[in-house]
Amino acid sequence: xxxxxxxxxxxxxxxxxxxxxxxxxxxxxxxxxxxxxxxxxxxxxxxxxxxxxxxxxxxxxxxxxxxxxxxxxxxxxxxxxxxxxxxxxxxxxxxxxxxxxxxxxxxxxxxxxxxxxxxxxxxxxxxxxxxxxxxxxxxxxxxxxxxxxxxxxxxxxxxxxxxxxxxxxxxxxxxxxxxxxxxxxxxxxxxxxxxxxxxxxxxxxxxxxxxxxxxxxxxxxxxxxxxxxxxxxxxxxxxxxxxxxxxxxxxxxxxxxxxxxxxxxxxxxxxxxxxxxxxxxxxxxxxxxxxxxxx
Numbered sequence: 001x002x003x004x005x006x007x008x009x010x011x012x013x014x015x016x017x018x019x020x021x022x023x024x025x026x027x028x029x030x031x032x033x034x035x036x037x038x039x040x041x042x043x044x045x046x047x048x049x050x051x052x053x054x055x056x057x058x059x060x061x062x063x064x065x066x067x068x069x070x071x072x073x074x075x076x077x078x079x080x081x082x083x084x085x086x087x088x089x090x091x092x093x094x095x096x097x098x099x100x101x102x103x104x105x106x107x108x109x110x111x112x113x114x115x116x117x118x119x120x121x122x123x124x125x126x127x128x129x130x131x132x133x134x135x136x137x138x139x140x141x142x143x144x145x146x147x148x149x150x151x152x153x154x155x156x157x158x159x160x161x162x163x164x165x166x167x168x169x170x171x172x173x174x175x176x177x178x179x180x181x182x183x184x185x186x187x188x189x190x191x192x193x194x195x196x197x198x199x200x201x202x203x204x205x206x207x208x209x210x211x212x213x214x215x216x217x218x219x220x221x222x223x224x225x226x227x228x229x230x231x232x233x234x235x236x237x238x239x240x241x242x243x244x245x246x247x248x249x250x251x252x253x254x255x256x257x258x259x260x261x262x263x264x265x266x267x268x269x270x271x272x273x274x275x276x277x278x279x280x281x282x283x284x285x286x287x288x289x290x291x292x293x294x295x
Contacts, residue, residue, distance in 0.1 A: 017100050024096035031092070032085045039081035080140060083165065129166070131183035136165035139182055145190050150262050152189035153180055192261035195235045198268040199256040201244050202275050205285040206251045213284060214240040217255055220278040221271075225257075230270045233263035238271050250287045 101108050140163060145151045149160045151170070156178050158170035168185070170178040204213055221238035225231045234257055241254035255275065259267040279286050 013103050016103055020096050020099050020103075024092050028089055028092050031088045035081055035084050035088070039077045083137065128181075128183060132166045132181050135182035135185060136163075136167075139163060139168070139185070140165070144188055145192075149190055149192040151191060153185055154187060156180065157191075194261065195258045196261055196264040197256055198238075198259045198264040198271060199241075199254060200268045200271050200275075201252045201254050202272070202279075203250050203252055203287045204279070205287060206246060206249050208251070208284050210243070210251075210253075212282070213253060216278050216282045216284060217253070217275060220274050221255070221257065223278075224270060224274045230274070233260045233267050235259055238274075 098108060139145070145160055146163060147160055151157070151160055153168070153170065156170060156172065158172035158176075158178060160168065161171055161177070162169040166182060168180045168182060170180065172178065202217075217238070217240040221240075225234050225237035236258040238255050238257035241256055244252040244254045246252070255271055257267060257271065276286065
């Protein structure tokens with residue numbers, strides 16, 4: 001074989017293979033860079049323009065809620081971007097390898113058949129893993145919950161710290177971290193979407209005028225709702241519900257209000273404290289705890 005033959009051969013198949021590889025690599029880098037840049041721009045635009053309005057009136061301070069919203073949206077966008085980049089990479093290199101094998105005069109039909117059999121075997125063996133990933137994609141796209149949400153997932157209640165493609169990480173009230181496979185999530189109770197209800201029962205003397213009690217409670221609710229600090233987490237003013245039960249000399253009346261997600265406990269405490277002050281100012285007798293227990 002002469003030098004001209006070697007040069008001719010090198011400028012033939014090897015050069016074409018190298019060009020296919022370079023084109024595939026360049027196309028992969030370009031497309032993934034476009035996807036990454038698009039995701040970053042979407043995250044920056046979303047967190048800088050929408051967040052302020054949505055943060056006001058949410059759990060915690062507006063600044064704290066803003067950070068949670070940014071992290072939540074960023075995680076969703078990152079997961080979707082990672083999925084898109086993986087799909088693009090696999091598609092580009094599948095086409096490139098197929099073209100290279102054709103240049104080498106390799107019959108790809110048996111390879112495709114073998115790959116199909118191997119794919120079926122892997123699919124059966126890793127079906128739980130595949131299920132986790134597809135479930136994670138659905139959770140992220142549908143936005144059933146996100147970072148900072150308080151959720152109850154299959155009996156585990158806690159705050160969402162991370163939503164990945166395969167697992168979701170929660171931290172419960174005791175500080176325990178739970179890792180839940182997305183494919184095993186069958187039901188989700190999101191306690192952080194929309195509003196929650198704060199309901200309290202207040203003891204009053206059976207001899208009290210219930211009409212006066214209702215008036216005092218509703219006036220208290222209006223005043224509490226107007227408070228910039230104590231009423232900051234209330235969505236609606238607390239309202240008198242009526243008599244819950246009567247036991248001896250004690251009448252238990254109900255009061256409820258809609259609150260921001262995750263603020264039902266603190267709002268209930270504020271309602272009790274405000275009602276106690278309002279009853280004292282109005283001369284409405286509230287039986288002591290011993291009287292209630294002994295009734």
